[in-house]
Amino acid sequence: MSALGFNNSLGIHPTALTTRAERSEVLANNLANSDTPGFKARDFDFQAVLRGEVEQRRSLSVNRTNARHLEGRATAEQQLDFRVPHQPAIDGNTVDPHYEHAQFTENAxxxxxxxxFLNSKFMGLRNALRGE
Known part of the structure; x- marks a missing residue:
């Protein structure tokens, strides 16, 4: 008999939330540097990072030397690339503020x-534990 754990009940959604937060930081950094000469906009493919997480969970088992150690996790920063500009500025800046705002809004x-979704899952788990 297998015990119901958070990983089983929540699936990939906590990782998706963390990855979205990481992407928000990257996009906000791009927007903050939209007037910085020579700044190169960066981003990562959310779906590719999430696929990597799923594959890592399926194929890799990290050998921990202590039960209190955290499990290893690949970060989105490892897949951070420079964005190909639609129209780079004369000063070398590749941030397109309109595009970055759209990406930031979609990500938000x-x-x-x-x-x-996670909030509703936690509410359901809490109600199940209370017997409601």
Missing amino acids: LSYDASFE
Whole structure:
């Protein structure tokens, strides 16, 4: 008989939430540097990072030397690439503020959706534990 654990009940959603937060930081950094000469916009493919997480969970088992050690996790920063500019500025800056705002907004909406999903899962688990 297998015990019901958070990983089984929540699936990939906590990782998706963390990855969305990491992407928000990258996109906000791009926007903050939109007027910095020579700044190169960066981003990562959310789906590719998430696929990597799923594959890592399936194929790798990290050998921990102590039960209190945290499990290893590949970060989105390892897959951070420079964005190919639509029209680079004369000063070498590759940030397109309109595009970055659109990406940031889309990412924020997806983050909120993931957060709401996890919140409803936790509410369901809490109600199940209380017998409601």
